[in-house]
Amino acid sequence: MGIGEAFAREFAARGHNLVLVARSEAKLYALAEELRRERGIRVEVCVEDLSHVDAPVSVYEFCCQHHIKIDFLVNCAGLSQAGYFDDIPMGKLDDIMMVNMMAMATLTRLFLPGMVSRRQGNIINIASLGGLQGVPGLGLYSASKAFVITLSESLFMELQDKGVHVIVVCPGFIATGFFDHAGHNVKKIRLPLSGVDVVVHAAMRGLKNNRMRIFPTLLDAILVFSQRLASRKTVVRLASYFAAVNDE
Ligand SMILES: NC(=O)c1ccc[n+]([C@@H]2O[C@H](COP(=O)([O-])OP(=O)(O)OC[C@H]3O[C@@H](n4cnc5c(N)ncnc54)[C@H](OP(=O)(O)O)[C@@H]3O)[C@@H](O)[C@H]2O)c1
Structure with missing residues (x-):
């Protein structure tokens, strides 16, 4: 769904074969079928719940069993939960940490050796402007x-001379089902929402231009730059104002 689906469509349009990973089996198969038919590419579906600790290994083994070498790893699966920290159900707390951090780090760790040995690979990590404060x-x-963001920055430098490019994309607010899934009332957000293609095109440009951190829109770049001019407290207060999660 959302940004991940947009990446799948972009890579398909560029003629790349794909492995699609998520939990929603029917949606994955429908997208795979459409992309095979329209683009004439190979699309494999790997249904996994990345909140499970062994899921990244299953994804890796799936690729090995199907003799698939990964040239582009897009760590995009992610979730959130709006509200006060002490109200987050414990299960949701685990899911957010497992999918957003553990799965991303473990998948990267598993697929990196192959990329390094081939001296060819690209890892696109989807973070958020929200990760900057x-x-x-x-x-x-x-x-x-x-x-x-922090892991991606380190990997960008570590891998620079090894033929593997790591970028981290930090979108602002993007129009997907993300907010509904997180219980965040999208109407309260005090910044414009961009389309998914803005994220994908910025990432592709970033790869081409050997960038490390990508801020997809001009507004994102301005917000990031303005952080240098304000106190940390002000930056956090502004982030709270724009996201407006706990506003009545
Ligand atoms: N939308 C925004 O404003 C925004 C802004 C900044 C960053 N981001 C980041 O962009 C990424 C994509 O978000 P989106 O906006 O496209 O949200 P979305 O429409 O809710 O899509 C989230 C994707 O993650 C997958 N996913 C969630 N939990 C999973 C799990 N346990 N196992 C496997 N896959 C799982 C979902 O598939 P299934 O449900 O089928 O598993 C879905 O494909 C996330 O990392 C998000 O943090 C979004």
Whole structure:
């Protein structure tokens, strides 16, 4: 769904074969069928719940069993839960940390050796502007995206001379089902929502231009730059104002 589906469509349009990973089996098969038919590419479906600790290994083994070498790994699966931290159900807390951080790090760790040995690979990690500071009402989510940003920055440098390019994309608010899934009333958000293609095209440009961190829109870039001019408290207060999660 959402941004991940948009990446799948973009890579399909460029003639790449795909492995689609998520939980929603019917949606995955429908998308796979459509892309095979329209683009004439090979599309494999790997149904996995990435909140399970062994799911990344299952994805990796699926690729090995099907003799698939991964040239582009897009770590896009992610979720959030709107509200106060002490109201987050314990199960949801686990899911957010497992999918947003553990699955992303483990998949990267599993697929990297193959990329390094071939001296060819690209890893696109989807973080968020929310990962650049705490966001009241989205505390765990913003912390999980800070993890994605920090790990990606380190890997970008570590892998620079090994033929593997790691980028981290930090979108602002994007029109997908993400907010419904998180219980976040999208109407309260005080910034414009962009389309999924904005994220995908910025990521593809970023790969081409050997960038490390990608802020998809001009507004995103302005917000990031303006952080340098304000106190940390102000930055967090503004993030809270824009996301408006806990507003009545
Ligand atoms: N939308 C935004 O405003 C925004 C802004 C910044 C960053 N992002 C990031 O962009 C990424 C994609 O979000 P989106 O907006 O496209 O949200 P979305 O429409 O809710 O899509 C989330 C995707 O993650 C998959 N997913 C969720 N939990 C999973 C699990 N346990 N196992 C496997 N797959 C799982 C979902 O598939 P299934 O449900 O079928 O498993 C779905 O394909 C996320 O990492 C999000 O944090 C979004």
